[in-house]
Amino acid sequence: MFILKSARATMLAAAMATLPISAQALTPQEATALTNTIADEVEGYVNSDMSLAQKQAAFRQTMDRYADTSAIGRYVLGVAWRSATPAQQEAFTTAFAEYMANKYGSQFSGYEGGEITIGSANDLGNRGIVVESTVTRPGSSPFIVQWQFSDRSGQPLLIDIVAEGVSMLTTERSAIASMLDRRNGDLDALIADLPTAG
């Protein structure tokens, strides 16, 4: 009995040793499956007869569920994040999520009848995994959307969406910097205005 047990343990140890060091790292397959889930959800309400407010709320829920909203908020606010109090950081993350849902949710009407086709996935190492997809909609040329995932937070989460080379992270980092500038660096004013800002 003892021998059997130890043989089992040896086998287990041997099996573990052959696994890659980061045994729990996000795989391209998992990232592709996540993209499928998110794309199905978004396609579902974009092509539904829900009201704009309902679509925006649904989009907000999708983002909360699948995206690393706090890491995105931190990156987008940049230098100002580091000098912010924890309460401000939290308030900014919430206000920014609302701003994103309103801004991008209000563009959904242009994509009715649209379809997302998932393509290949590339491992970019530390930057995570990028899944390629093509969005087609009637009467318009198809365009490429790339979905960047990372599990550096401990969970596999969406961190950026890049449409025809235009990164949501880069775009919003620049937009937020410009908005903060216009308020003379007053973060509280920005937080107050964000949910209703374009």
Add this chain to the structure above:
Amino acid sequence: MKSALPAVVFSALFVMSACTGDTTDQTSLIADPLEPANRGIHAFNKGVDTVVLRPASQVYGAVLPEPVERTVENFIGNLALPGDIINNTLQGDTVALGDNLGRFLMNTTLGFGGLLDIAGEAGIPRHPADFGQTLAGYGVAEGPYVELPIFGPSTARDATGTVVDFVLNPFTWSESDTAEEVLITSGVVDAIDTRDDLGPVLDGILYESEDSYSAAKTAYIQNRRAFVNGTDSGDDGFVDIYAE
């Protein structure tokens, strides 16, 4: 086009792009020393969009049935092919050159002067190419950001490219009045069609951003760089957000 204007604009922009090189700092995407002038032109362009382009594109999108819209796009796309082909050649891109040549020959003949996209249906894709991209291939730096009247966001290099593409286009030099009219009309229709295509995206940039100048610049530069570097090969756009 018989005036000397393109030559003057060309040399001015070329000197500009040659001098400024890589002055892009870390915090902004691209150097923008002409920002005050650019903002003035942006306000003008936005006015043109509000009063003319956007309403026209909404009527265009609502009135034209989809097959007609596609026919118009086919025709305009076919007219642009000689310019694409010249740049494919200058870039030494033989695959794109072969496809574009095949497209032009098939669609102009079997496709009734480009009204039908026979080649596209046969699986031959179009590879758009322009002289700004050709210059990038020759190692010319992008230079500072420029917003051009009517044409919109650009860079010193790409504005130079726009002028050269105009000069290189065989239709520009046609002696026939009909060809000139077709060229001008197709340019206008192309602008309306593109505006219609990009509807919600451009509305978001121009009318739902607090600073539409900066939003247009950020979107244009990223999109343009992805096109010049090739969308599939470029992973440069992705950042490591956990590194900060």
